[in-house]
Amino acid sequence: MSASTLRIALVGNPNCGKTALFNLLTGGRQKVANYAGVTVERKEGRFTAPSGRVLQILDLPGTYSLDANSPDEMITRDVCAGNYPGEAVPDLIVCVADATNLRLHLRFVLEVKRLGRPVVLALNMMDTARQRGIVIDVPELQRRLGLPVVETVAVKRGGAQALIERVDGEVPAAAPVQPDDAASRADLHAQVRELLAATLTMPRATAAIDDTLDRWALHPVFGLAILAVVMFLVFQAVYSIGKPMTDAIADGFDWMGGHAATLMPAGPLQSLVTDGLFGGLGTVLGFLPEILVLFLFIIVLEESGYLPRAAFLLDRLMLSVGLTGRSFIPLLSSFACAIPGIMGTRSITDPRDRLTTILIAPLMTCSARLPVYALLIGAFIPIRYVFGVFNLQGVVLFTLYLAGILGAMLVGWVMKHIRRDKSEHALMMELPSYRVPKLRDVAIGLYERGMIFLKRLTGVILGLTVLMWFLSTFPGAPEGATRPAIEYSFAGYIGRGLQYIFAPIGFNWQISLALIPAFAARETAVAALATVYLVGGEAAGGLGHALAGQISLASALSLLVWFAYAPQCMSTLAIIKRETDSWRNVAISFGYMFVMAYTASFIVYQVARALA
Amino acid sequence: MRLSELPKGAPAVVDRVHDAHAADPIAQRLRDLGFVDGEPVRVVAVGPMGGDPVLIQIGFTRFALRKAEASRVSVRSEAAA
């Protein structure tokens, strides 16, 4: 069978729908979003065509030209040229072009054609093109290009039918290889103009709705106001919608834990189930609604096309701290998790800009920190309305996110000055058409996020929680012990050892201990605290309640600030190593964040204590 | 006139892209994006801080360019074309 496997590469300009097409063909779930530079690595999938032939499909990063100038574009260039390590030249190139943007996209088609490989052109987004009254004379285009041309709608079921039929047939003949030099490149534009004049009727260069929306969204005053409102709404919603659900889940787990306890004999096993599983994991699971609300907003924003507009508005600000508007989107992805954010920096052309972005991305508040924030805010910050509309808890959450952003700006600014960087940083960013997110895509996106969270919960977080339970339970108290049993456990000793480091910033031994598993996955801090307090028998009425009785407001604030800045999560450090191929950058990243977190927490703790 | 000096909304056409230094990758990319002789351009919006970056409509596409990038492109007003 493998003899008849056909290897197909999807290439094209950024944001033309390659990944959407890849997902439609292979049933994959790769990330699709409405901005340039979503896909930054090569992804492989396969499907069986009606003829029984197996088609292996490669999804590649978008690029404006095969003359690559950022790491993601180089991947596409190398795969097309057959220079990618471990990857033979594809049998067939499917060049994807956005039918509403042919002036730009056809030039790349011509550039790909000159490689002298078999090429099929997929005119994607035909649904939008038709809506806008764009008429393309496909037979004429096909004749003039000398390539098979098919129409596709990558976001509709069956929208790739014509493409499947075409690639399942005979592989088209390749055009002759043509040299690539300055003169022939200029020539490509002339050819595109001729093609368009002969085959395209375009009532309007842009969509009228885009022009109208941009008049507001990019307005110097209203634009910034809209941006501020959008950001603020997200954090308000996380609290107003997510919190009630979290409370309901926590109550549910308390009830189940209580029931489970009655079914089991008292002893270590009962403690593992009630304190470790229901108490520890249940507490973390309770924060799923908040995380989903956050992701709902991120997914809708990503698909709407608003994000590059936000980047446009903030570009100047980013430049002043040594970043580029292009850093905006990787940094925004880091609010979900720093790992895709750091990978997303591959679309940044300038290597220094890229490194700065990688180093500050972990300061963006990732969703794994949300349970910790939500727990502490819920326990220490009263529900009160500021100016009658803003929930004080939401305001504090917003402030913490802001603290991360300001910290990142400070670090960027310092790095810029250390390097005495006066060189030029390029932007050149395309603003896509606005799109209304499809309910189904949003639902799938949320489901995926939810599953990732549950997998972490049942994997690493479960493992660490059981370990924490073990450490807090054994060894038991000796005969005639006077203090609580947990103080004689491993956990008690380790925690008190760590306290030498963390007492100046107000952490008790339980918190100090919880910082260790948090290094593997931040949410585990919540599970670990719950377990330690439950085993210690001090968590009646829920973890929040226990914390409020055990630690001062100053310590709580200090812990919040610690989580905003601390170097955590080994996976992030591992990805920094992979993306920059340097242990030095890992060390810098860990070191500066530790110093920053410790200093900030120290100041907050001491000031809050002085004021209390 | 340079594209960076073009007032918002004024129609113009591209003259050419100038290399800021030898083998300037930014200039080459601008050419690939369609900044070539005779192509109509327009400034659609300017950034809120210091009018930088600028949003350029070229062909059917909108690109955000920093002033340093836009100043590589010389343009002429449509009437003169």
Ligand SMILES: Nc1nc2c(ncn2[C@@H]2O[C@H](COP(=O)(O)OP(=O)(O)OP(=O)(O)O)[C@@H](O)[C@H]2O)c(=O)[nH]1
């Ligand atoms: N209306 C419509 N939208 C589409 C179609 N194909 C893709 N889209 C949308 O276009 C945007 C870009 O899609 P992607 O598949 O991420 O584009 P890509 O080419 O992989 O982009 P990069 O990975 O950044 O190069 C998303 O918002 C999709 O929902 C289509 O046929 N019709």
Ligand SMILES: [Mg+2]
């Ligand atoms: Mg993609």
